[in-house]
Amino acid sequence: MTPTPTPTTGQTPGVFTPTETLPVEASFKPTAQQTLDYMRYVGPSLIGRVLTDEEETKLNAGAGDAVQPIIESWVKDDGFVEAVKSMLEIRLGSNGKRGNADFNLPGYIVRHVVKNDLPWSQVVTSTSCYDADDKAIACDTGAPYTAGVLTTRGFLAGNEGRFNLGRARAMLLTFMCRDYPAEPELQPYIEKARLKLMFRASNAAEQMVAEVAGGFGNGLACFSCHGQFSNHAQPFVKFDSSGTWISDANGAQSMTGQLGESDRKLMASHFDVPAEAALEKAQWFNVEINNLAEGAAAMTKNPGFQACAVQQLIDLGVGLDLGFDTKVKGLAVMGDFLAEIAESVTTTSPDPTIQELAIATYSDVRVMAATLNGLKR
Helix, strand or coil: CCCCCCCCCCCCCCCCCCCCCCCCCCCCCCCHHHHHHHHHHHHHHHHCCCCCHHHHHHHHHHHHHHHHHHHHHHCCCHHHHHHHHHHHHHHHCCCCEECCEECCHHHHHHHHHHHCCCECCHHHHCCCEECCCCCEECCCCCCCCCCHHHHCHHHHHHCCCHHHHHHHHHHHHHHHCCCCCCCCCCCCCCCHHHECHHHHCCCHHHCCCHHHHCCCCCHHHCHHHHHHHHHHHHHHCCECCCCCECCCCCCCCCCCCCCCECCCCCECCCECCHHHHCCCCEEECCEEECCHHHHHHHHHCCHHHHHHHHHHHHHHHHCCCCCCCCCCCCCCCCCCHHHHHHHHHHCCCCCCEHHHHHHHHHCCHHHHHHHHHHCCC
């Protein structure tokens, strides 16, 4: 069936003119038609609508020079706020209500940050939660500190699991765009002697714990991932499966529960020494921290945090699923493409808003060229 052009703009959804392979480099100069194709494609994802007649006229007249001013207007739109909120809710696995836990709180924090043009870092450093009316409220974990979405029961309960691995992995995937094992330069490995015996093994010959070698996880080489997991999971050790902070949680392995579980619906620590297992102290991204709030703050100061925001924005607006990889797949560019865009913003705005990052991302001609290369007639 032939698609029907929209009455407002005359564009035909899903029909795009570029078929040639365009150079993915900073010297690329898009034509008016190419900018139209690009903006027609990203608009519905970013703001939930097609281009207006006025926007199409500006793009026809100004080609590539017209893109940034339009993007600057789009990031002020309520549709952009909702798009970013929905993106994070999906990444964090948090939405709706379950029992007495409001899984909407993470999304409300994201909405508040974007709507009020606050630094993007505040999604994980905000000292307040927000309700459906965007009014500041106390977060719901009972912890004596706050770390934005990370200290909401919606995030914590939605990602609970043995050894707190689900929570640590969700944090790393969502805000650093990495999975385990990550680059040691980003997250150094812990000293093996600090871990429980099962996690010290780097190969089959080193695995001395029978129940692990018999098939638990990647039992033959636990250290490859848990050497990093351990530090990231430890600040979650006092949060039970419902996301409630328990002051006297000690991280001890339950004698009756499954491997990785503690008592009282808490999770066990990776650390071998009981006194260390009971603490929330750890090392995140080369910074020693005392709790989850300090870990979140350390994360936002790492350049990878802003580069990950760029990666998430590309996935949101362009639909190039980057797979949480270290490079933008399919983009033949020199160096770290994501970091280059992020650095272009943080050079003048060290703690940028998501709007600033979005303007730099969607106005980048390399993103435009890569998007056009992915579109089909």
